[in-house]
Amino acid sequence: MDYNIIFCSFILFIQLTLPVDASVPLVINTWAFTQATEKAWEKILSEHNNLEAIEAGCTKCEELQCDGTVGYGGSPDEDGESTLDALMFDGKTMDMGAVGGLRRVKNVISVAKHVLEHTEHSLLVGDLATKFAVGMGFREEDLSTDKSIQMWKEWKNNKCQPNFWKNVEPNPHGSCGPYKPISENSINFKENWKQPKFNSYNHDTISMIVIDNQHNVAAGTSTNGAKYKIPGRVGDSPIPGAGAYADNSVGAAVATGDGDVMMRFLPSFLAVEEMRRGKRPKEAAQIAINRIVERYPKFFGAVIAVNMKGEYSAACNGMKAFPFSVVNNELQHVTVQEVSC
Ligand code: SD4
Numbered sequence: 117m118d119y120n121i122i123f124c125s126f127i128l129f130i131q132l133t134l135p136v137d138a139s140v141p142l143v144i145n146t147w148a149f150t151q152a153t154e155k156a157w158e159k160i161l162s163e164h165n166n167l168e169a170i171e172a173g174c175t176k177c178e179e180l181q182c183d184g185t186v187g188y189g190g191s192p193d194e195d196g197e198s199t200l201d202a203l204m205f206d207g208k209t210m211d212m213g214a215v216g217g218l219r220r221v222k223n224v225i226s227v228a229k230h231v232l233e234h235t236e237h238s239l240l241v242g243d244l245a246t247k248f249a250v251g252m253g254f255r256e257e258d259l260s261t262d263k264s265i266q267m268w269k270e271w272k273n274n275k276c277q278p279n280f281w282k283n284v285e286p287n288p289h290g291s292c293g294p295y296k297p298i299s300e301n302s303i304n305f306k307e308n309w310k311q312p313k314f315n316s317y318n319h320d321t322i323s324m325i326v327i328d329n330q331h332n333v334a335a336g337t338s339t340n341g342a343k344y345k346i347p348g349r350v351g352d353s354p355i356p357g358a359g360a361y362a363d364n365s366v367g368a369a370v371a372t373g374d375g376d377v378m379m380r381f382l383p384s385f386l387a388v389e390e391m392r393r394g395k396r397p398k399e400a401a402q403i404a405i406n407r408i409v410e411r412y413p414k415f416f417g418a419v420i421a422v423n424m425k426g427e428y429s430a431a432c433n434g435m436k437a438f439p440f441s442v443v444n445n446e447l448q449h450v451t452v453q454e455v456s457c
Contacts (some may be wrong), residue, residue, distance in 0.1 A: 138446035139426025140331060145324035145441050146420065149186075151452045152177040152322055153441040165328040167229060170204060170336035174225035177322040178338055185320040188222045189261030191340040193347045194279070196268035198259040198405040199318040200224035201354040204232050207333040207362030208416050216350035220256045221249045225338045228354070239354060268445070271344055276406065280376075281345050321353055323360055323370030323424050333424065335360035335368045335384075342375070351375030357385030366392045367424050369401065373417020373434070381408045387421040397421035398429035405431040418457075432457040 125280055131258075142157045156173030161165060178187035184205035185191055203214040203226040211241045213314070216239060218224050227249045231240055240248050250256050258325035272292065281288035318331025321339035337353040337360050352375030353359035359375070361384035362368035371378055383404035391402035401421040408415055416434030432438035435457055443450040 119430045127455075135179045136303045139444050141326045141329050142326045142422065142428070143169065143173065143442070143450075144420060144422060145322055145323065146370065146418065146429050147291070147322070147439055148439045148452045149177050149182045149322050149361055149387050150441045150450045150452060151180060154334055156324060156326055157258045157443045157450065160326055160328055164269065164328050164330070166328045166332055166334040167206060167232070168378065169326045169328070170324050170334055171225055171229050173326075173337070174322055174336055174338040178222065178225065182322060183320065183345075185340055186322050186338055187224075187340065188259040188287070189264045191270040191320055191345065192260070192264045193345045193349070194276070196260065196265060196348050197347070199347075200259070200338070201351055201359075202228040202336070202338040202339050203356065204228045204336045204353045205334060205360050205362045205368075206232065207335070207364045210363065211236050211339055212245065212356055214239040214354035215245045215249075215357070216354045217348060218245050218249065219243060220246055220259060221254045222257065222259065222452055223249075223254055225336060227252070227254060227337070228338075238356070241350065257392070265416060267343075269277070276344070278358070279344055281348070300434050302369040321351075321359070321372040321375075323353070323372050323420070325360075325362070325368045325370055325420065325424060325428075327368075327422065327424070329416045331364070331424060333368045335362040335363055335370050344425065349376075352379035355379050355382075357382040359384065361388050363388055364394075366420050366422070367397070369404070369419055369421040371404075371417060371419045372414050373432075377412050377415045378408060378417050383408065383417075383419050387419055391423050392419060397423055397427050398431070400428055401431035407435050410432050418455075 140300045142162045152173040153177040156169040158224040159172040205212040213228045235245045276292035339353045358379040360370045371383040387400040387404040392415040401419045418438040420430045420434035422428040
């Protein structure tokens with residue numbers, strides 16, 4: 117009896133009888149940014165590396181300026197400049213890299229990946245993040261486009277409306293700055309958060325989760341943030357636990373929406389922790405959204421949650437429905453799915 121033949125047949129038998137895992141690899145991301153999903157899917161199938169897949173997917177959106185706003189030439193700040201935020205979070209190693217308020221460098225998700233891979237830091241910001249990027253070989257260039265300059269001029273001509281100021285004079289609801297703080301006794305704390313400035317026509321973030329076929333999970337984000345932000349503003353997207361979070365022992369979650377409000381509640385971290393306590397993704401995402409709704413009933417945003425079985429879902433607020441793009445072994449093709457809010 118040839119024991120080699122018996123052994124090989126045994127291995128073959130095991131392989132044929134094991135169920136094919138239909139749920140992984142998996143790529144899922146915010147909004148109907150399907151070309152980004154497609155790019156990440158191609159990468160995960162060819163190179164089996166989820167960080168590479170996230171970089172490829174988010175880079176695609178940065179190049180396409182998804183929704184006119186991810187990447188360069190979108191969301192000009194009060195000075196007319198576009199600045200970028202991004203995060204890459206590896207759930208296998210619990211290592212991360214992020215950049216906030218990156219100026220004059222287009223490839224923000226790749227810069228975040230360089231922070232992860234070539235430093236022991238987690239987050240670099242502003243001009244000095246640019247210096248780091250240039251040192252790593254990235255090109256420094258103007259991120260404005262004719263469109264972003266035009267958008268900024270129109271905002272200026274419209275008395276700088278909307279803007280993100282409060283408790284300052286002149287009245288920010290009717291005039292441009294420069295502003296000065298009003299006196300302590302005139303501050304009306306009830307007036308503080310009036311209307312959401314984010315809505316279905318002003319959302320700017322690709323947030324993506326990838327699980328590879330080794331069951332490793334990673335998450336990433338890339339955005340140019342909020343239109344007409346005060347220069348120096350950094351949103352939720354590069355903040356771990358806010359814009360994205362991943363942990364191989366549980367799953368991952370990502371967020372999009374009004375980052376100034378959302379980052380106060382760390383919704384991605386909360387969704388992952390709820391899954392750790394045994395919740396399915398749908399309920400975990402809903403709990404994270406509800407936590408914010410309790411204090412900001414009108415806030416605009418959404419959370420996607422995925423567990424290590426590859427089960428996924430989302431929850432949202434402030435819009436009718438939230439679309440997301442997903443592909444796995446079972447679906448084979450990128451599909452846009454939706455949850456109602
Ligand atoms: C930010 N969360 O900078 C981003 C923007 C966004 O839908 O996702 N809008 O606040």
